[in-house]
Amino acid sequence: SSELTQDPAVSVALGQTVRITCQGDSLRSYYATWYQQKPGQAPVLVIYGKNNRPSGIPDRFSGSSSGNTASLTITGAQAEDEADYYCHSRDSSGNHLVFATGTKVTVL
Amino acid sequence: QITLKESGPMLVKPTQTLTLTCTFSGFSLSTTGVGVGWIRQPPGKALEWLALINWNDDKRYSPSLRSRLTITKDTSKNQVVLTMTNMDPVDTATYYCAHGVYGDYFRYWGQGTLVTVSS
Numbered sequence: 001s002s003e004l005t006q007d008p009a010v011s012v013a014l015g016q017t018v019r020i021t022c023q024g025d026s027l028r029s030y031y032a033t034w035y036q037q038k039p040g041q042a043p044v045l046v047i048y049g050k051n052n053r054p055s056g057i058p059d060r061f062s063g064s065s066s067g068n069t070a071s072l073t074i075t076g077a078q079a080e081d082e083a084d085y086y087c088h089s090r091d092s093s094g095n096h097l098v099f100a101t102g103t104k105v106t107v108l
Numbered sequence: 109q110i111t112l113k114e115s116g117p118m119l120v121k122p123t124q125t126l127t128l129t130c131t132f133s134g135f136s137l138s139t140t141g142v143g144v145g146w147i148r149q150p151p152g153k154a155l156e157w158l159a160l161i162n163w164n165d166d167k168r169y170s171p172s173l174r175s176r177l178t179i180t181k182d183t184s185k186n187q188v189v190l191t192m193t194n195m196d197p198v199d200t201a202t203y204y205c206a207h208g209v210y211g212d213y214f215r216y217w218g219q220g221t222l223v224t225v226s227s
Contacts, residue, residue: 033213035155042204042220043147043155048213086155088213096168097145097157097211 003091004032004100011106012077020072020103022087026094032070033088034063036081037102043086047072074105082107110134112144112205112218119224120195126223130188130205134216137183138163143208144188146179148201149220156201160211161188168211197225 004024012018022032031050035043045054047063060075070089074081087100116128130144137144143162149155159179160168169177178191188205202222206214 031212035214037155042217043214044217045213045215048209048215054215088155088157090212091171096171097160099147099155099157101154 003098004087004089006085006087006100006103008101009104009106011108012074013108014079015076017073017075018077018105020074020085020087020105022070022072022089022100023068024089024092024098024100025068026090026092026098027065027068027070030090030094032063032065034061034070034072035086035088037084037086038082046085077105077107079107081105110207110216112207112216114203114205114218114221116203116221116223118222119226121227122196122225124195126190126192126195126199128190128192128203128205128221128223130190130218132186132188132205132207135207137161137181137186137188140164141210143211144181145206145208145211145214146188146190147204147206147214148199149204150198150201153201158192158203159190160208162208162211195225199223200225 034047037043051063112132145160146158202220204220207216
């Protein structure tokens with residue numbers, strides 16, 4: 001079983017804010033990385049490290065962490081943000097990587 | 109510009125060994141901090157990390173698949189090869205390779221290759 005857990009689905013009204021969470025003991029020690037995946041496409045890195053966005057990722061995406069929970073926040077969600085979002089980090093040993101099961105974000 | 113591309117068979121039979129090659133450009137796997145990982149995704153399901161090889165030849169494997177996986181690199185050819193033994197229909201998935209940074213995140217991904225396991 002995955003050592004990182006996410007809610008399966010969340011919805012947000014267009015222009016509103018949504019927070020996606022990822023929980024796991026390893027997140028007390030390691031940063032979470034967040035990927036966006038749209039149907040039929042490869043994942044795209046959206047947040048890494050403490051709260052870093054690769055070039056080309058809109059600043060409406062931000063990351064944060066507290067205790068064993070990491071969060072990805074989309075402030076002012078757009079229609080194009082509708083996608084699956086995956087949290088990724090190291091496992092509790094720190095020696096292996098793990099993906100959570102993903103959250104499907106629907107923009108209403 | 110960094111690009112990665114996966115190649116290998118689209119169809120394998122149960123019990124066979126799968127060999128996938130990731131051919132990349134725009135970076136060197138001898139650069140400190142750089143790695144290449146393999147991730148798969150069964151149809152309609154979540155991403156699953158499989159293996160990672162780093163610039164210093166450090167290799168990491170998913171604990172649940174460790175006995176079946178081997179990852180190697182050919183720095184001169186800009187290639188990383190993943191082999192998975194004893195393939196089963198549950199291994200049917202899209203297999204991605206990705207450029208890793210200190211094993212913490214994957215910035216660039218290949219387009220993925222769908223591998224179907226069926227007799």
